[in-house]
Amino acid sequence: MELRLFVGLGNPGPQYTQTRHNAGFLAVDALVKRWQCSWVEKSRFRGYLAEGAGPGGRAILLKPTTYMNHSGQSVRAVADYFRLLPAQVLVLYDEIALPLGKIRLRPEGSAAGHNGIKSLIEHLGTNQFARLRIGIGREPPPPVLTNYVLGKFALEEQEQLPAILDGCVEAVEAVLAKGLEKAMSIYNARNFGSPPDP
DSSP, X not given: OOOOEEEEOOOOSGGGTTBGGGHHHHXXXXXXXXXXXXXXXXXXXXXXXXXXXXXXXXXXXXXEOSOGGGHHHHHHHHHHHTTOOGGGEEEEEEEEEEETTXXXXXXXXXXXXXXXXXXXXHHHTOSXXXXXXXXXXXXXXXXXXHHHHTSBOOHHHHHHHHHHHHHXXXXXXXXXXXXXXXXXXXXXXXXXXXXXXX
C-alpha cells in the first residue's frame, strides 16, 4: 500500500523552534522544500497541511499544532478526511535513544516512551504505521531528559543538522522508490552526523 501522509511531530510556537523535540517538524519542512509545496494552516485538522507530488505520486504532509502529547487528534482528522489507512502513514520524530546523526526506519512498533507516538497509537487504534526516528541523543545521557529534549540544538549540533535532514529526505524518497525494507537496509546503518572534514 502506497504511503500518502507524512507527519512531522513537534510543538508549535517560536519558543520551540530549533529544539530537539521538534526534529520531526524540521524533517517535514525539508520534505516540503524538496517537493516544492507549501504549508497552509488548517483549523479543521489542527495543523499545517501541505499537498504536493513526491516520488511516489500525490503526497500529503502534516505538522500538528496540538502540541506533542495530542498529535494523534490531528493525524486522525487528516486520515479520516482523506480516507487514509494507518499503513499509508509515515511519522518522522525525535528519538533520544539514538545518537545525533543516526536515523531509523521501522514499519511499526510501540511508543517506547514517546508521547507523540503514544497519542497516534491511541487515536489511530493501532501501532501499524511506519516511522522514521531521528536521533537526538548523546553519551553520556543528559541528567534531565525533559530539559534536554525541549532545549535548542547546540551550535555544533546545528552545524550537523543540514546533513541529517538531507538524510531524512533521502530515506523517505528511498522508501517511496524502493520500499521500506530496502530503505531500512541502506539508511539504518548510515551516520549523517559527522561534521565535514576541515
